[in-house]
Structure formats: structure tokens, C-alpha cells
Amino acid sequence: MTRTAVLGAGALGLTVAYRLAQRGDEVIVLEREPLPGGLAAGFEIEPGIWLDRFYHHLFESDTNAIGLINELGLGDDLLWRRPLTVTLRDGTPHQLDSPTSLLRFGPLPLLDRIRMGAWLAYLRTLRGPARLEGHTAADWIRRRMGARAYDVVWGPLLRGKFGGLADEIAMPWFWARVHDRTAQLGYLRGGFQRLYDRLAERITEAGGTLRLGTEVQEIRSDPSGGLRVETTTGESLVVDRVVSTLAVRLTCRLAPELPDDYRSRHEWGTAYGAHCLVLALDRPLTQSYWMNVNDPGFPFMALVEHTNYMHRADYGGRHLVYLGNYRPMDDPLLRASTSEAVAQFSPHLARINPEFRPDWVTDAWSFSAPFAQPIVTVDYRDHIPPFDTPIPGLWVASMFQVYPHDRGQNYSIDLAERLVARLTR
Ligand SMILES: Cc1cc2nc3c(=O)[nH]c(=O)nc-3n(C[C@H](O)[C@H](O)[C@H](O)COP(=O)(O)OP(=O)(O)OC[C@H]3O[C@@H](n4cnc5c(N)ncnc54)[C@H](O)[C@@H]3O)c2cc1C
Numbered sequence: 001m002t003r004t005a006v007l008g009a010g011a012l013g014l015t016v017a018y019r020l021a022q023r024g025d026e027v028i029v030l031e032r033e034p035l036p037g038g039l040a041a042g043f044e045i046e047p048g049i050w051l052d053r054f055y056h057h058l059f060e061s062d063t064n065a066i067g068l069i070n071e072l073g074l075g076d077d078l079l080w081r082r083p084l085t086v087t088l089r090d091g092t093p094h095q096l097d098s099p100t101s102l103l104r105f106g107p108l109p110l111l112d113r114i115r116m117g118a119w120l121a122y123l124r125t126l127r128g129p130a131r132l133e134g135h136t137a138a139d140w141i142r143r144r145m146g147a148r149a150y151d152v153v154w155g156p157l158l159r160g161k162f163g164g165l166a167d168e169i170a171m172p173w174f175w176a177r178v179h180d181r182t183a184q185l186g187y188l189r190g191g192f193q194r195l196y197d198r199l200a201e202r203i204t205e206a207g208g209t210l211r212l213g214t215e216v217q218e219i220r221s222d223p224s225g226g227l228r229v230e231t232t233t234g235e236s237l238v239v240d241r242v243v244s245t246l247a248v249r250l251t252c253r254l255a256p257e258l259p260d261d262y263r264s265r266h267e268w269g270t271a272y273g274a275h276c277l278v279l280a281l282d283r284p285l286t287q288s289y290w291m292n293v294n295d296p297g298f299p300f301m302a303l304v305e306h307t308n309y310m311h312r313a314d315y316g317g318r319h320l321v322y323l324g325n326y327r328p329m330d331d332p333l334l335r336a337s338t339s340e341a342v343a344q345f346s347p348h349l350a351r352i353n354p355e356f357r358p359d360w361v362t363d364a365w366s367f368s369a370p371f372a373q374p375i376v377t378v379d380y381r382d383h384i385p386p387f388d389t390p391i392p393g394l395w396v397a398s399m400f401q402v403y404p405h406d407r408g409q410n411y412s413i414d415l416a417e418r419l420v421a422r423l424t425r
Contacts, residue, residue, distance in 0.1 A: 001026050005229050005237055007216050007254075008245035010038020011409045012397060014199040015068065015416035016243050021206035023424060028239070029203065030231060032215040035193070036200045039369055040409055042193035045280065049315055050191040053367040054276050055304040055322045058186035062410035064417065069188065072198045077189040083289030083309040088352065089152060093291060096153070097183055107152050116145045116153070124179055129172035129404050136378055137174035138167045156294035160301030161326050163272070165375050172404035173376040180405065185289075187310055192409065211235075219244070219255045219394060227393050243395045243419065245412075247271060247371040248385055251396050259390055266385040271400070272326040273334045274372035277341040280363035281319040284308070285353050298348050299333075300325050318362070326373045334368040341366045374400050374407060387419050395419065 002025045006017045009031035017027045035041055042050040058065055060080070069078050085097035087105075095101040102117050103110075119141075126132075132140065137158060142150045154174075158166035188194055200210050215232040222228040222238050229237045244251040252258055252267040277300070289309040293301055300323040307319045323345050327333050333341070342364050349356040374380070384401050397419040399407035 002241060003226075003239045004028070004241045004243060005030060005227075005239040006243045006245065007229075007251075008038060008398075009033075009036040009196070009200070009210060009212065010245060010412065011040060011065075011196070012399065012412035012416045013038075013243070013245040014196055014203065015413050016245070016397065016420055017203045017208055017210075018199050018206070019417070019420040020423070021203050021208035024207075027203065027208035028237065029208065029210045030214045030216050030229065031210065031212050034213045035196075036210065036212065037193050037196035039274070039372055040192045041196065042191040043365065043367075045318070045320075045363070045365075046316060050193050051278065051306070051315065051320060052191050052193070053278075053365075054274055054369070054372075055302075055306065055324060056187075056192050056409070057309070058410065059180060060182040060184050060186070061180040062186070062408065064413040065408075065410040066186065068413055069195060072195065072202065074188060074194060074198060077194070078186050079189055079310070080184045080186050081309060082183050083185060084287060085290040085292075086286075086288040087153065087292045087294050088303075089294050091295065091351065093286065093288060093352075095288075096292075108148060112146050112148050116149045119144045120178055123175050126175065126179070129175040132171040132175050133381070134378060135171040136167060137169045137171045140171045141174070153294065156296075157292055157301075160293070161272075161373065162375055163326070163328065165270070165377070168375075168377045170376050170378045170380060170404065172381075173406065176405040185309070189310070189314065195409075216254060219251075219391075221257060221391065227391070239393075241393045241395065241423070243397060243423075245398050245416075247398055248396060248400050250371065251394075251398070255389075255391060255394060257391055262385075262390050266383055268383040269377065269380060270375045271329070271371045272373040272375065273329045273331070273368055273370045275325045275327060275333050275336075275341075275368045276366065277323045277338070277345055278365045278367070279321045279323070279342075279361050280315075281321060281360045282362050283360055284319050285321050285349065285356060285360075291352075295351075298351070299344055300348070303352065329370050334370070336366070338364050338366040371400075374402075376403065376406075387422055395423065 006013045006029045017029045021027045042052050086093035087096045089107040218230040226238045291303040302324040304322040397415050402411040
């Protein structure tokens with residue numbers, strides 16, 4: 001029986017562990033955090049009521065995630081709705097989530113709207129991004145859709161997500177965002193934590209083990225021919241195989257035996273951290289679910305009013321709003337306390353809803369995570385490592401190997417299924 005240590009209990013690690021355990025392998029999942037779910041984990045806003053730490057939904061094109069949710073018996077609670085998506089421009093929210101809403105999108109002259117619509121339609125019909133390789137999204141969009149479309153719609157979005165690196169993002173990444181987006185959004189009632197709790201249960205039922213609150217510190221070859229995994233809790237496991245689902249850069253730090261040529265090729269590039277301030281309010285703030293904040297001067301890039309999508313009755317009647325950001329990992333916001341984030345963000349809410357008053361806020365939580373957003377530059381593809389590494393028995397599969405799509409639960413699950421197919425062929 002093969003003994004496998006899986007590092008990380010996010011979507012990827014849990015799917016790998018589940019599939020290997022189903023096959024009868026001995027699986028041990030090692031996870032630093034006290035609960036499974038990784039970036040898609042939730043928190044309790046009151047006992048028994050869970051909310052994702054970072055806003056999450058699925059698209060209809062997320063077939064791997066949908067398939068797994070159905071397989072695990074949670075399909076009846078996967079709800080599909082078409083909530084309102086808007087772009088804040090010149091102080092006004094404009095619906096921008098369909099060809100018709102684009103035709104009515106006032107901040108752009110009509111000819112620019114038609115031009116942008118035609119190029120978006122082209123991207124949706126393009127079956128793969130091969131002919132877009134080598135181009136940056138910024139340059140491609142400016143040339144095809146025009147400078148105004150870039151300045152008003154896409155530039156602020158790219159800068160919101162990638163900051164100063166916005167101009168370097170690869171066009172295939174943008175293609176994937178446009179191509180696979182659907183207006184219907186899916187949400188697992190009760191939060192995606194349920195998916196990861198169910199996976200953890202199934203792994204245990206199949207004989208696997210989950211060690212939560214266990215941070216891996218080092219991976220080394222063992223004289224027995226296997227790999228030795230050391231944890232900060234003082235454990236030392238010898239296994240036949242290690243699957244690391246951590247950012248490639250973190251795996252490189254944990255495995256000192258990885259040779260220099262591997263490091264120089266794959267310990268590469270940069271990633272941003274994510275930050276979300278979650279507010280509970282006693283009344284609605286906006287009418288939309290998703291708001292891209294395209295006006296300058298806001299300290300957050302997206303305002304996601306979860307309870308304009310899911311019923312607030314599921315959340316004790318609260319109105320729940322996420323204020324989201326991606327930032328370089330040394331940005332002070334990622335270490336700010338919740339009250340500091342509230343103090344920084346709440347004055348800007350009156351620019352969105354002039355009636356807003358700080359006493360609408362009944363509760364607040366904040367979350368930050370490192371290595372949450374790969375920066376997909378034009379040469380990113382050349383640095384993605386294969387599943388196997390120069391260390392026999394050490395395998396890597398992480399969301400940093402997802403390309404050209406943006407990271408997402410669906411793509412971590414897909415990568416997990418492909419890795420297991422490779423391990424067991
Ligand atoms: C703000 C935000 C919004 C998002 N929105 C969506 C969305 O709408 N839809 C969607 O599908 N996806 C969304 N995502 C992406 C989605 O959350 C991720 O793609 C997915 O959860 C990644 O899963 P993973 O297992 O690959 O990685 P992770 O979830 O990062 O899992 C890696 C795990 O490894 C653990 N770990 C790290 N170091 C160690 C160590 N040394 N020892 C042990 N364990 C360790 C971490 O704690 C973590 O649990 C969003 C992400 C963010 C940040």
C-alpha cells in the first residue's frame with residue numbers, strides 16, 4: 001500500500017487525498033490551519049451560521065467543482081441565481097454583465113460600447129488562447145477595444161487585482177476570464193466550508209487521516225528510500241510519496257534538496273495576498289451583488305453584497321458585505337486589525353450610498369491570506385513546473401500551476417484529478 005502525505009487541505013489537497021484514499025492508499029493530510037478548506041474556508045458569524053472568509057461563487061462552466069459537489073451528495077444545496085453585477089464609475093453603479101447592459105453603459109460613447117462588445121464576442125467564440133500568447137492584456141485591449149474602454153472598464157479592474165503589475169498580465173488570462181464567465185452564479189447554501197468538511201469526512205471514512213493545525217517544516221529524502229516530512233509540532237513521518245499543494249515557492253523553501261536549476265526555473269514570479277473586510281449591517285448598502293469599484297480613490301477594489309445574492313434569513317437577518325483587495329504580500333493592510341480596516345474603509349461607503357452611517361455596522365471581521373493571487377505575466381507559462389520534481393516521490397500540484405485560467409476551486413479540483421490520474425497510471 002502506498003503511503004502518501006498530502007500537504008495542504010484546500011480544494012486541491014483534499015481532492016487528491018479523497019481519490020487516493022478511495023483507491024485504498026494510506027493518506028495523511030497535513031494542514032497548517034485548524035480547519036480544512038484553505039482559501040475557500042469559512043468562519044462562523046454565530047454558532048452554526050457559516051460564511052466564506054473570502055467571497056466565493058461558481059460559474060456554470062466550473063464542471064469539475066459542480067461534479068464533485070454532486071458526487072458528495074451536496075448537489076441539492078448548490079443554488080443557481082443571476083444576481084446583479086455593476087461597475088461603479090463617476091459615482092454611479094452601472095449594470096455591466098450582459099451584451100444589452102453593455103449597450104446601455106453610459107460612461108462609454110456608443111461606438112466604444114459596440115467595439116468592446118464585438119471584441120468580447122470574439123473572445124467568447126475563440127476556443128483556445130493560442131493566438132493570444134505573447135500579448136499583454138493591457139496592450140491587446142487598448143488596441144482592439146480602444147483606449148477609452150481600457151481606461152474606463154478594464155484598466156481599473158486589472159489594477160485592482162494586480163496593482164503596479166497590471167500592464168504585464170498575459171492576454172490568455174484575460175481570455176479565460178471572459179470565455180468561461182456565466183451570468184448564472186452557483187453558491188453552496190451554508191458556504192463552501194460544507195464541501196471541504198464533507199471531503200474531510202469522506203477521506204476519514206476511507207481510512208485516511210487529517211492532521212489539522214500541523215504545519216510542515218521540511219521535506220527530505222530518507223535513507224529508507226522514502227521521504228521524511230517534519231512538522232513544527234515535532235512530528236516526523238516517513239512516507240513513499242509527498243504531494244505538495246502549496247505555492248511552488250513554498251514547496252521550494254520546504255525541500256532544500258531541490259536543485260538550483262529547478263529553483264531558477266520554477267521558484268519564480270510573484271504572488272499577491274488577499275484581504276477581505278466583512279461587514280454585517282442592519283440594512284442594505286447597495287442593490288447589487290457584485291460591484292467593481294472603478295472610480296479612483298477607493299481603498300477597496302470590489303464590494304460584494306452577499307445578501308443581495310443569498311437570502312439574509314440564512315444569516316440571522318444580517319446584511320453581509322465584503323470589501324475585497326489583492327495586495328503585495330508586504331502591504332500593511334494584510335496585517336491590519338479589523339478595527340483599523342473598518343476605520344480605513346467605512347468613510348468611503350458614503351461615496352457609494354450617501355445615506356450610509358457607521359452605526360449601520362453591527363459587526364465586522366477581516367481576513368488576509370498570503371499567496372492568494374498568482375501574477376500571470378506573459379512569461380508565466382514557461383515557469384509552471386510539471387507534476388513531478390527532481391526529488392523521487394515529491395510531486396507538486398498547486399493553483400500556481402493553473403493556466404491560463406485564474407485560480408478557482410474548479411481548477412484546483414481539475415488539477416487534483418489530473419495529478420491522481422498521473423500517479424495511478
Ligand atoms: C478573495 C478570493 C476570492 C475568490 N473567489 C473565488 C470564487 O468566487 N470562486 C472560486 O471557485 N474560487 C475563488 N477563489 C479561489 C479559491 O479560493 C482557490 O482557487 C482555491 O480555494 C484554492 O485551493 P487550493 O487547495 O489549490 O489552495 P489553498 O486553498 O491555498 O490550499 C493550500 C493549503 O495549504 C496550507 N498550507 C500552507 N502552508 C502549509 C504548510 N507549511 N504546512 C501545512 N499546510 C500548509 C494552507 O493553509 C491551505 O489550507 C477566491 C480566492 C480569493 C482569495
